[in-house]
Amino acid sequence: MQMLVFQIARQQAKSLLETAWDGEFPVKLGGISQTLDAEVLHDHLPPELSGFIVKREGEDTVHIMLNSTESTERQRFTWAHELGHLIERATLAGDDDYSFVETRMPERYDLHEFFADEFAGTLLMPAPKIRELQARGITAAGMAAFFGVSLKAMRKRLDRLKKQPDAD
Ligand SMILES: [Zn+2]
Numbered sequence: 001m002q003m004l005v006f007q008i009a010r011q012q013a014k015s016l017l018e019t020a021w022d023g024e025f026p027v028k029l030g031g032i033s034q035t036l037d038a039e040v041l042h043d044h045l046p047p048e049l050s051g052f053i054v055k056r057e058g059e060d061t062v063h064i065m066l067n068s069t070e071s072t073e074r075q076r077f078t079w080a081h082e083l084g085h086l087i088e089r090a091t092l093a094g095d096d097d098y099s100f101v102e103t104r105m106p107e108r109y110d111l112h113e114f115f116a117d118e119f120a121g122t123l124l125m126p127a128p129k130i131r132e133l134q135a136r137g138i139t140a141a142g143m144a145a146f147f148g149v150s151l152k153a154m155r156k157r158l159d160r161l162k163k164q165p166d167a168d
Contacts, residue, residue, distance in 0.1 A: 041063070048103050050074065077124065125154065
């Protein structure tokens with residue numbers, strides 16, 4: 001059976017959590033990035049830019065830049081989103097030379113961006129924990145605080161899981 005893009009993205013994020021995550025919430029991205037040879041910098045970027053990722057041919061290290069003027073929650077999601085691009089390029093596309101730029105204009109929303117968003121949602125907000133929090137009656141705002149994401153990202157993740165529930 002052929003897997004759909006969202007299923008592959010979720011599966012990749014889960015396997016990364018299994019191998020590189022210490023099990024603590026909010027999910028810390030620093031250690032995970034190290035295992036992927038990703039160097040992450042936070043710096044002032046233009047307001048329309050959330051961040052970007054650059055991988056040059058033949059170089060082991062991938063460079064991720066995040067806009068330090070944005071909230072910690074937004075930076076965390078962009079960070080996880082960039083790791084999604086990294087995984088997609090490395091495992092699915094076998095691409096050694098690439099770059100993605102995140103702007104606030106969603107005019108260029110394609111399957112790569114969808115993969116990266118779905119990956120980031122799964123990495124930062126694992127479904128089993130969401131179900132546990134929901135069972136305890138925790139609101140979306142409470143969950144957002146727990147996972148260290150924006151309320152918008154939390155709502156989008158809940159919406160995605162409602163539309164396409166996780167098998168496990
Ligand atoms: Zn992107």
